[in-house]
Amino acid sequence: MSESIKHECGIAMIRLRKPLSYYIEKYGSPAYAANKMYILMEKQHNRGQDGVGVANIKIDQKPGYRYISRYRSVGPDPIKWIFEKIGKKYRKAVKEGGDMFYDERWAKENCAFTGEVWLGHLRYGTHGKNSIENCHPFLRQNNWRSRNLVVAGNFNMTNVDELFDILVKLGQHPKEKVDTVTVMEKIGHFLDEENNEIFRKYKDKYSNQEITEVIESELNLQRVLSRACKDFDGGYAMAGMVGHGDAFVARDPSGIRPAYYYADDEVIVVASEKPAIKTAFNVDYNQIEEIKPGHALIIKKNGEFDQYQFRQPLKKTSCSFERIYFSRGTDPDIYHERKKLGMLLVPQILKSINFDLKNTVFSYIPNTAETSFLGMMEGMEDYLSAKRKEVVLEGKPHVGSMEDFLSFRPRVEKLVLKDAKLRTFITDDDHRDEMVAHVYDTTYEVIRKKIDTLVIVDDSIVRGTTLEKSILTMVSRLEPKKVVIVSSAPQIRFPDCYGIDMSKMNEFVVFRAMVALLEEHGKEYMLDEVYQKCKIALENKEPVNYVNELYNMFDYEQISAKVAEIVKPDIMQAELDVIYQTVDNLHIACPNHAGDWYFTGNFPTPGGMRVANQSFVNYMEGNLVRAY
Numbered sequence: 001m002s003e004s005i006k007h008e009c010g011i012a013m014i015r016l017r018k019p020l021s022y023y024i025e026k027y028g029s030p031a032y033a034a035n036k037m038y039i040l041m042e043k044q045h046n047r048g049q050d051g052v053g054v055a056n057i058k059i060d061q062k063p064g065y066r067y068i069s070r071y072r073s074v075g076p077d078p079i080k081w082i083f084e085k086i087g088k089k090y091r092k093a094v095k096e097g098g099d100m101f102y103d104e105r106w107a108k109e110n111c112a113f114t115g116e117v118w119l120g121h122l123r124y125g126t127h128g129k130n131s132i133e134n135c136h137p138f139l140r141q142n143n144w145r146s147r148n149l150v151v152a153g154n155f156n157m158t159n160v161d162e163l164f165d166i167l168v169k170l171g172q173h174p175k176e177k178v179d180t181v182t183v184m185e186k187i188g189h190f191l192d193e194e195n196n197e198i199f200r201k202y203k204d205k206y207s208n209q210e211i212t213e214v215i216e217s218e219l220n221l222q223r224v225l226s227r228a229c230k231d232f233d234g235g236y237a238m239a240g241m242v243g244h245g246d247a248f249v250a251r252d253p254s255g256i257r258p259a260y261y262y263a264d265d266e267v268i269v270v271a272s273e274k275p276a277i278k279t280a281f282n283v284d285y286n287q288i289e290e291i292k293p294g295h296a297l298i299i300k301k302n303g304e305f306d307q308y309q310f311r312q313p314l315k316k317t318s319c320s321f322e323r324i325y326f327s328r329g330t331d332p333d334i335y336h337e338r339k340k341l342g343m344l345l346v347p348q349i350l351k352s353i354n355f356d357l358k359n360t361v362f363s364y365i366p367n368t369a370e371t372s373f374l375g376m377m378e379g380m381e382d383y384l385s386a387k388r389k390e391v392v393l394e395g396k397p398h399v400g401s402m403e404d405f406l407s408f409r410p411r412v413e414k415l416v417l418k419d420a421k422l423r424t425f426i427t428d429d430d431h432r433d434e435m436v437a438h439v440y441d442t443t444y445e446v447i448r449k450k451i452d453t454l455v456i457v458d459d460s461i462v463r464g465t466t467l468e469k470s471i472l473t474m475v476s477r478l479e480p481k482k483v484v485i486v487s488s489a490p491q492i493r494f495p496d497c498y499g500i501d502m503s504k505m506n507e508f509v510v511f512r513a514m515v516a517l518l519e520e521h522g523k524e525y526m527l528d529e530v531y532q533k534c535k536i537a538l539e540n541k542e543p544v545n546y547v548n549e550l551y552n553m554f555d556y557e558q559i560s561a562k563v564a565e566i567v568k569p570d571i572m573q574a575e576l577d578v579i580y581q582t583v584d585n586l587h588i589a590c591p592n593h594a595g596d597w598y599f600t601g602n603f604p605t606p607g608g609m610r611v612a613n614q615s616f617v618n619y620m621e622g623n624l625v626r627a628y
Helices: 020-027 032-042 078-102 104-110 160-169 179-202 208-218 221-228 274-281 332-343 346-352 369-394 402-407 429-436 465-476 509-520 525-540 556-567 583-589 606-621
Strands: 010-016 051-057 068-073 117-123 138-140 149-157 234-242 247-251 260-263 267-271 295-299 305-309 360-364 416-418 440-442 453-458 482-487 575-580
Touching: 010 032, 010 149, 010 234, 010 247, 020 032, 020 104, 032 051, 032 078, 032 117, 032 267, 032 274, 051 078, 051 149, 068 078, 078 104, 117 149, 117 234, 138 179, 149 179, 160 179, 179 208, 179 221, 179 234, 221 247, 221 295, 221 305, 260 274, 267 274, 267 295, 332 369, 332 583, 346 369, 346 482, 346 575, 360 369, 369 402, 369 453, 416 465, 453 465, 465 482, 465 556, 509 525, 509 556, 525 606, 556 575
Parallel strands: 360 453, 453 482, 482 575
Antiparallel strands: 010 117, 010 267, 051 068, 051 117, 138 149, 149 234, 234 247, 247 295, 260 267, 295 305, 416 440
16 A cells, blocks of 8 residues: 555464473473464564564462563564563573473473463554553453453454443443453453352352362353453454463454464464464464354363354454455465456556557556556456457457567556655655655656556555655656556545544545535535434434445546546646446455445444444534544
């Protein structure tokens, strides 16, 4: 993406299924799990820029010894910092204990991060301060092991106010009105209730010390999650550890947020992306399974595990945009999906360039758009192959010599490069625009002035600012005849309230284009009509997205054309087209990820519909605040 937005957080969990002594003997060190967790988190680094945290629990630690360890960091290189700090703990233990470090009991009693259950988190904060207090995992402490709770997650809730009020009615006094606190305390409350119910059941049969062991054996995390999560509205993949060793990873009923796991007789591993698991544990992709929507992978203290339903699954609407944009493209499914997205754009591109491949140069904006670009070029080759067959086999006419016709290949150049050394950190608006204009650089003297058309593929267009201020300004200096900007994602029309930070409707260039079209057609009054409908819907908690009534007044091509007008810089003399992927083709390319609310407004939860209406109300009232 040519524009920076904030993404989704990443989770990582490792559960050792054998005693620590097994890994010491087989792998030569108690650091086996730490090394694997480091790789698991580094391979998801794209999911975390604000902060990182790691927590570890030792199972069956004797009273008097610490059994929960946690490090968090919001520093410049947090993963490296945390694992270097863990490494220092290990080196100190070796220095103090020598060969005793390789004794399971001694290591667990004398060195932190030698436990069997690990939970890691990579934070990409959608809102809230970038402080250590906002960094997962969160810890809810208690002197009873089975009441200690460590939670980390990839989630955004749309109904934080409602969840906050529920906690207050339960008698709690939450310290903040944010989803991380409300989620943690809601699960913690019902974990306490579960403990209390088991205690009451056995209080006349066993001593308190004996009941503690019974509670740890009988504690039912499925029931805890069923009770705690029934009011959640949002997308989530939440991971948690209970102090005695039980663990869980719970996925929302619509499967919005991703979660995958792998298990064998040595380990159980969970991550937000499959490539991280494959790389860290060298397993085949077909061995990695997806946690089902509305289910939780629950791992008991004894190492047994299974998926258990804790909420009624809904229609699966896994997020499609994360696959287009920031998920690791080494996942074979994602790689082929991105290529397919590029291939499906070929008919629109050919129409825009009037089928003049001879005078067209193809390029892309770097990184995630590259794979779609490859798919687009394969599609162009397929088009040329079909044309050659028509000429050779059917005798249809062609232009130029047969030799040139048969040997022709589309022209490909790397025209747009991002200068990683430049940062738009200057706060003054005028100077920021100047800086933005130089973040990208271009390759000169490869475009024939006033003759060539440039086709540039991007993975998505959100605000249009970088297009106008940097990329189009820059390529204008090459003096092409025409520029075609191609987005492998459909038009982004609505905010996302489930993870990716796109919260204010007025920031979307497609929304601004729609408003401009209303003004051009003398239909500004529709803004007020829809505004009133949205306000009534919010008051009545009606789960209907009324903003779509505005978009439905214009066809897709009209809005794309208006976007081209908006982002075209004043200095640009060349003709400009902006082409967006269609929603239908998105679903063809990503058939198993039907979550398309950014593009269609079809939010899978009532809270999402409320956010769409609230975002529009905020726009109409001039409130530049989040809609959730």
